[in-house]
Amino acid sequence: MTENPEVSEGLRKFIDSAPVYIYVVDATTDEILMVNNYYTKMLGVARERMEGRRCWEFVMGSDGKACRDCPRSAEDKETSITDALPNTIEAFNPTLGIWVRGIGQAIEWVDGRRAHIITAIDTSNEKMLREELSHLAYFDRALDIPNRIRLERDLGERPEGNYCIIAYDIISMRYLNDAYGRTIIDAFMREIVRWIMDFRLQNFQIYRIDGDSFAILFDYADMMSASGLADRIFERFLEPWRIRAQGETVSFSCKVSLCVLDGRMNLGDPESILSHIERTLVVSKETGSVAVYDKTLDDILRREHALEISLKNCIADNMKGFEVYFQPIVSATDGVWKGVEALCRWDSPEFGRIPPLVFIRMAEQIGLINAIGYWVLDQALRVCSEFELHQRDGFFLDVNLAPSQMSDESLIAKIIVALQKYSYPGNSLILEVTESEEVDATEYSSVIIERLRALDIRLALDDFGTGYSNFNNLKRMPVSYLKTEKQFIDNIVTDGYQQYLSSILVQLSHMADMKLIAEGVETVEQLREVMKNGTDFFQGYLFSVPLKKEELKANIDYFNKVDPFFAQVHNEYRQKTPEEQEGNTK
Numbered sequence: 001m002t003e004n005p006e007v008s009e010g011l012r013k014f015i016d017s018a019p020v021y022i023y024v025v026d027a028t029t030d031e032i033l034m035v036n037n038y039y040t041k042m043l044g045v046a047r048e049r050m051e052g053r054r055c056w057e058f059v060m061g062s063d064g065k066a067c068r069d070c071p072r073s074a075e076d077k078e079t080s081i082t083d084a085l086p087n088t089i090e091a092f093n094p095t096l097g098i099w100v101r102g103i104g105q106a107i108e109w110v111d112g113r114r115a116h117i118i119t120a121i122d123t124s125n126e127k128m129l130r131e132e133l134s135h136l137a138y139f140d141r142a143l144d145i146p147n148r149i150r151l152e153r154d155l156g157e158r159p160e161g162n163y164c165i166i167a168y169d170i171i172s173m174r175y176l177n178d179a180y181g182r183t184i185i186d187a188f189m190r191e192i193v194r195w196i197m198d199f200r201l202q203n204f205q206i207y208r209i210d211g212d213s214f215a216i217l218f219d220y221a222d223m224m225s226a227s228g229l230a231d232r233i234f235e236r237f238l239e240p241w242r243i244r245a246q247g248e249t250v251s252f253s254c255k256v257s258l259c260v261l262d263g264r265m266n267l268g269d270p271e272s273i274l275s276h277i278e279r280t281l282v283v284s285k286e287t288g289s290v291a292v293y294d295k296t297l298d299d300i301l302r303r304e305h306a307l308e309i310s311l312k313n314c315i316a317d318n319m320k321g322f323e324v325y326f327q328p329i330v331s332a333t334d335g336v337w338k339g340v341e342a343l344c345r346w347d348s349p350e351f352g353r354i355p356p357l358v359f360i361r362m363a364e365q366i367g368l369i370n371a372i373g374y375w376v377l378d379q380a381l382r383v384c385s386e387f388e389l390h391q392r393d394g395f396f397l398d399v400n401l402a403p404s405q406m407s408d409e410s411l412i413a414k415i416i417v418a419l420q421k422y423s424y425p426g427n428s429l430i431l432e433v434t435e436s437e438e439v440d441a442t443e444y445s446s447v448i449i450e451r452l453r454a455l456d457i458r459l460a461l462d463d464f465g466t467g468y469s470n471f472n473n474l475k476r477m478p479v480s481y482l483k484t485e486k487q488f489i490d491n492i493v494t495d496g497y498q499q500y501l502s503s504i505l506v507q508l509s510h511m512a513d514m515k516l517i518a519e520g521v522e523t524v525e526q527l528r529e530v531m532k533n534g535t536d537f538f539q540g541y542l543f544s545v546p547l548k549k550e551e552l553k554a555n556i557d558y559f560n561k562v563d564p565f566f567a568q569v570h571n572e573y574r575q576k577t578p579e580e581q582e583g584n585t586k
Contacts, residue, residue, distance in 0.1 A: 011034070011110070012034060012036075015034065015036040016036045016037045016038075018036060018038065018119075019038060020038060020119055020120060020121050021036070021038060021039040021042070021100065021102070021118075021119070021120040021121070021122075022035070022036040022038070022039065022117065022118070022119050022120075023035040023036070023039055023050075023055065023117075023118055024107075024109065024115050024116065024117045024118075025055045025115060025116050025118070026109075026113060026114075026115055027106065027113070027114040027115050027116055028113075028114065029054075030054045030055050030056060031052060031053070031054065031055075032050050032051050032052065032053055032054070032055050032058070033051065033109060033115060034051065035047060035050050035051060042096055043058060043095065043096065045058065058095060059093065059095065084105070084106035086103045086104065086105045087103070087104040087105075088101070088102075088103055089101065089102040089103070089104060089118070089120065090102075090123070096122075098122050098123075098124045099122070099123045099124045099126075099127045100120040100121065100122060100123060101120065101121055101123045102118050102119055102120030102121070103118070103119050103120075104116050104117070104118045105117055105118075105119075137149060138150035138153070140208040142186050142189070143186070143189055143190055143193060143208055145193060145206050145207065145208055146205060146206075146207045146208075147207060147208055147209075148207065148208070148209045148210065148274070150207060151207040151209065151215055151217065151270070151274075152270040152271070152274070153270075154205070154217060155217070155270040155273055156269070156270050158219070158263065161263040161264045161265070161266065161267070162219065162220055162263065162264065163217060163218055163219050163220070163221060163263040164218045164221040164222070164223060164225075164226035164260065164261065164262055164263060165215055165216065165217055165218070165226075165260070165261040165263065165273070165277065166215070166216040166218070166226055166229060166230045166233070166258070166259070166260055167209070167213065167214065167215045167216075167258070167259050167260075167261070167277040167280070167281060168213070168214050168233060168256050168257065168258040168259075168281075169212055169213045169214075169256065169257045169258075169281045169284075169285070170212040170213075170254060170256055171212075171254060171255040171256060171257060171285065172254065172255070173185070173211060173212035176188075176252070176254060179252075180250055180252065183245050183246060184243055184245050184248070184250055186245075187243050187244070187245035188241060188243045189208075191241065191243055192214075193206055193214075195236070196216065196229075196233070199229070201218070201229070203218060203219040203220055203221070204216055204217060204218045204219070204221070205217050209274070209277070213277075213278075213281070215277065216229070223260065223262050223292075226260050226262075227260050227290070227292065230258055230259075230260045230290050231290060233256070233258060234256065234258050234289075234290050237253075237254065237255060237256040239253070240252060240253045241253070241254075257281045257282070257284035257285035257291075258281070258284050258290050258291070259277065259280035259281050259283070259284050259290065259291040259292065259293060260290065260291075260292050260293065261273070261276060261277065261280065261292075261293040262293070265293070265294070265295070267293075276293055276298070276301070279301040279304065279305075280292075280293045280297065280301070282365070283297065283300075283301075304362070306350065306351075307348065307350075307351055307354070307358075307359075307362065308362055308366060310348045310349065310350050310351060311346075311348070311359055311362055311363065311366070311368070312366065312368065314346070314348065314349070315363075315368055315371055315372065319372075319375050320349070321346050321347040321348060321349060322344060322345070322346050322372070322375065323344075323345050323346075323347075323548065324342050324343070324344060324345075324376055324379040324380055324383065324549070325342075325343045325344075325345055325546035325547060325548060326340040326341070326342060326343070326380070326383070326546060326547050326548075326549075326552045327340060327341045327343060327539060327544060327545070327546040327547070328340055328539070328543055328544045328547075328555075328558065329341060329396075329398065329517060329537050329538070329539045330537060330538045330539070330543050330563055330566060331394075331536075331537060332531060332534075332535055332536050332537060332538060333536075334562065335562035335563045335566030335567055335570060336558065336559060336560060336561065336562055336563070337543075337558045337559045337563070338394055338395060338396065338537065338559075339395060339396040339397065339398055339430070339537070340384070340389070340397060340398065340552070341398040341399075341400075341432070341539065342376055342377075342379075342380035342397065342398065342399045342400070343356070343546050344356060344360075344372060344376050345546075346359050360372075360402075364402065364404070367404075369402040369404060369405075370402060370404055370405050370408060372402075373400070373401060373402050373405050374405075374414055374418075376399060376400070377399050377414075377415070377418055378418050378421070380397055380399055381397070381418050381419070381421070381422045381424050381429075382422055383549050383552070384397050384422075384424065384428075385422035385423065385424050387552070387553060387556060389428075389556075389559070390424055390425055390428040392559055395428055395559070396428055396429065396430050396458075397428060397429050397430065398430045398432050398460060399429065399430070399431055399432065400431075400432045400433075400434070400462070401431050401432065401433050403433070403434075406433060406448070411448060412448065412451045412452070412455075415452075415455070415457070416455070419455070425456070426455035426456040426457045427456035427457075427458075429457050429458075430457070430458050430459070430460050430480070430481060431452065431457060431458075431459055431460070432459075432460040432461075432462050432481075432483070433459065433460070433461060433462065434461075434462045434463055449478050453478075458479075458480035458481065459478065459479040459480060459481070460479060460480065460481035460482070460483055460517070461479045461481070461482050461483065462483045462485075463483065463484075463485040479514060480514060480515065481514060481515050481516070481517055482505075482509045482514050482515070482516050482517070483516075483517045483519050483539075484502070484505065484516065484517070484518055484519055484520075485519065485520070486519055486520030487520075488501070488502055488505070488518070488520075489502075489518060489519070489520040489521055489522075489526050489530065489540070490520065492526055492529045492530065493523075493525045493526060493529055499529060499533075502518075502529070502530065502533050502535075503533045503534075506533045506534050506535055507534075510534070515536040515537065516535050516536050516537070517535075517536065517537040517538070517539055518530045518535045518537070518538050518539065518540075519539045519540060520539075520540050521538045521539065521540030521541075521542050521543070522540050522541045522542050523542060524542065524565055524568065524569060526540075526542070527542060527565060527566070527569050528569050528572070531569055531570070538566075542565055543563055543565065543566075544558075
């Protein structure tokens with residue numbers, strides 16, 4: 001190797017002082033012309049052994065070949081050294097066992113030949129940190145599986161659409177967390193993932209979309225195979241799960257909504273696909289079966305999306321199209337109207353009258369049900385106060401509360417403001433909650449319930465006997481009224497078992513010091529059956545359909561006079577002999 005001693009010594013001192021890897025190679029022969037002490041110490045090879053040898057023997061090459069990222073492989077030999085651009089290198093160095101990032105720059109060596117000077121640093125820690133951050137960004141921490149962000153990225157890399165998606169959602173996850181704790185439920189989620197992984201399917205990945213929603217992405221899968229797995233998952237949830245965590249074994253059952261999407265259907269961008277998943281899962285939950293996304297469903301979902309927009313706009317526009325109706329509740333003691341239930345109705349400007357079950361479900365999903373609930377309370381109090389109904393003996397206004405309102409920290413304050421606004425007494429207000437998994441009536445002995453009681457406000461439990469609670473919990477429920485669901489009344493005339501069950505329900509409620517309201521009474525024959533059971537109140541179309549404010553005012557005399565249908569059945573009962581009356585109660 002020919003060199004200029006003066007220049008070489010000065011240059012060597014300079015590069016030896018740098019705490020990075022530096023070496024100079026001949027641009028034509030790959031001969032190492034100079035290497036700094038930092039590099040030789042890391043390699044544990046003497047400088048004399050390296051200088052004059054081929055660079056790829058000590059760097060990243062093998063089998064007598066240049067490195068994959070060799071600077072001269074990307075160099076334009078016609079470009080002058082002064083115009084040559086640096087070449088960035090980032091790769092794993094097997095000799096050192098580290099990741100490096102370097103820059104190769106064409107230079108003129110001291111003897112005039114063309115050479116490259118390569119400067120590199122150890123980026124192993126940086127790469128490890130990037131990978132850790134990437135893992136945190138793209139993976140669910142509790143289950144260590146890819147998350148929604150990773151799913152969006154992976155979907156974006158599949159423009160050809162040669163895939164299928166299975167998505168499932170654990171229903172009532174909030175209840176499960178409250179009942180069993182996060183440790184058990186995380187173990188439950190891991191067990192589901194393990195169970196699916198045990199199928200050892202090819203080309204698939206499980207993702208956690210959010211807390212209770214998951215997706216399985218199949219590459220190169222057909223709909224028949226995907227639908228088959230979807231059915232197996234759905235059927236598995238019909239059986240109980242046994243979960244063991246922290247030395248405890250728990251057995252419980254839960255429901256799942258589940259859907260299948262075919263990627264060949266031009267599902268759109270990742271955001272659209274996730275939207276399709278979310279809405280198709282809603283269809284599965286409503287139908288209680290596996291839902292398959294197709295264009296027909298897409299049209300339905302598009303309409304739902306438009307309806308959702310209309311709902312949001314109307315609520316934002318001072319509850320446009322909303323109106324409160326009032327359905328009378330008749331006393332079984334004297335046959336007069338004793339109360340009214342406030343019912344919300346909505347006429348969409350774009351879609352017309354929307355059934356309550358539809359827009360209430362939608363409002364719950366988009367987080368606007370509380371806004372509707374508090375508006376209904378305000379309007380109902382205003383009308384009852386205007387008509388001075390609360391001044392009538394025993395009158396009560398029945399207003400529904402959504403499950404989310406029961407956990408709203410501002411509930412009590414808003415109720416107090418509404419009562420004070422209309423000078424309405426708390427003892428003339430009943431707040432009605434629906435029995436469900438989301439609202440566990442046995443948990444009502446909480447601070448919020450005690451504060452309601454302090455205001456003399458009573459609670460009613462709707463749809464009792466058809467939801468989550470059971471008769472064993474009845475006495476512990478801090479409610480004053482039970483309301484039976486309409487299905488208890490529909491077949492009561494011809495179904496002996498239904499007659500017996502209705503009678504038992506009345507007895508149980510009375511033993512727990514509660515009043516029973518029979519909803520859905522539509523015929524005189526039904527009234528006869530529920531009246532002889534000792535039901536306390538009746539509600540249904542036989543007495544009145546839900547009334548607008550003006551219609552309520554026009555029929556306000558019924559708060560003083562006996563309902564004619566009640567009078568008819570009551571007189572029939574009074575005309576029976578004592579033996580006949582006793583027979584009717586058996």
